[in-house]
Amino acid sequence: MLSPRSKRVRALRTRAALGRARLAALLRRARLMFLADPGPAVEQEVAVTGAQVLLEAASSLRGGAAKVAQLMAYLQDPEREPQQAAQALLGTLFDRLPGSDPAGIRRVVQEDLGRPPEQIFAVWEEAPMAAASLGQVHGARGLGGEDLAVKVQYPQVAEALLAELDNQAILRELSGAALGGGLPQAALSALRDAILRECDYREEARFQERFRRLYRPDPQVVIPRIFADFSSRRVLTAERLRGQCLLDFARSAREQARQVAALCIFRVAFGAPLVHGLLNADPNPGNFLVLGDGRVGFVDFGCCIELDERVVRCEQVLWQALLAGDAEALRYTFCHEGLVREPIELDSDRYRAWERCLHLPFATPRFRTDPGYARELALHTSALVRGGRFTLPRELVLLWRQRLGLWAVLGQLRAEGNFRGALLDLLREVDMAPAGVT
DSSP states (O other), X not given: OXXXXXXXXXXXXXXXXXXXXXXXXXXXXXXXXXXXXXXXXXXXXXXXXXXXHHHHHHHHHOHHHHXXXXXXXXXXXXXXXXXXHHHHHHGGGGXXXXXXXXXXXXXXXXXXXXXXXXXXXXXXXXXXXXXXXXXXXXXXXXXXXXXXXXXXXXXXXXXXXXXXXXXXXXXXXXXOTTTGGGOOHHHHHHHHHHHHHTTOHHXXXXXXXXXXXXXXXXXXXXXXXXXXXXXXXXXXXXXXOOEEXXXXXXXHSXXXXXXXXXXXXXXXXXXXXXXXXXEEOOOOGGGEEEETTSOEEEOOOSSEEXXXXXXXHHHHHHHHHHHHTOHHHHHHHHHHHTOBSSGGGGGSHHHHHHHHHHHGGGSXXXXXXXXXXXXXXXXXXXXXXXXXXXXXXXXXXXXXXXXXXXXXXXXHHTXXXXXXXXXXXXXXXXXXXXXXXX
16 A cells, blocks of 8 residues: 555656656757757657656556556657657557566465466466556466466556546646647546546456457457456456557558558447447557457457447537538537537638548548658647647547547558548448438
8 A cells, every 4th residue: 555655756756757758858959959950860869868768767667657658659749740769669668568576466366366376377477478557467378278368457556546647747648749738627537537447457347348249240350358257456367369569560561451450440449439339548559469360459448438428429420420521510519519619710720620630531432541640630639729729528538539549550550441431331330321422
């Protein structure tokens, strides 16, 4: 149990670590400006310097610091050009953090499941096969021969995260670069609640099983089965998937394979809120595995919520209007959802640029994803939110955070696909496809 003083110290250490990363980058930029002309090479080195400091902090602190670093590894900062080397460095945090001490992990298993790992499983792999912000994953084999992945929460990380999220500066960092500066307090509270729920693996298991049942008919989607008898608040045991992490796949796969994977991820990430009212709000690249047969595995459901029925209906009308080119209905929906503070904002050049950008992947049957589009969408969204022209109500902040993250992830695949047709298919599932639109 962390004392009140320890919690305060933890939050201060995390905030200080984020500040050190920025300071290191600024000092590196100042030094390089004396030695070389400003340019892409200088900016790349500056970004890598900051990323290295943040990586060290995230590796030791985990929790909130690691979550911020994970966001920076795939979400485009609208104020900066993409810095691929820095993002690749931080990308190791998706699943390759240094493991926690084995004794502490074994203690969590014994406290939650009542027995040490070797008495529960026929085989327990002491070395973790993956480690991320809140926990690490061990390979295991069940007494019945099942191939298992056992996620175990780091000791005391839930208390540490609670202390960090009580700090407004850290919470805004966790909303993402495009949104953090302009979110109202209610939206920040919604984000805080959702991130804290990640510490309860029983909630994750419940959502994972819901998603698995919904997407079982899709031959391209694989969601691991949960083993409830070996799961608890801090231990989650699931079927083990063996595949290639998304970023490695993106670097090596052929175009057609990337197309299939991109459309599959879009179908689930975009379709679950639109069709089923379920949102997995954390689409980071570490949550996807591409299996040997080309299917896509979805492996993390910690940050999930059920959307209000009114929000789902508004979303359906919004995308129906966008596909049909019905500007009046689209803008009415934005006002009805509470995104727009004053209707007059809909006549601004900034809003019209954002609307065009939002429509771009669905304007024609062929659209190629890339980091540039993700950054452009983040740039326009950030300008509207930070400028006070848009607001994100409590019930929408996670949805739009997920949407920006989804295009950032798909951008890594650099895949061409018929996203317009995929969106039409989703609307047909709820009988809302615009008449005459193909």
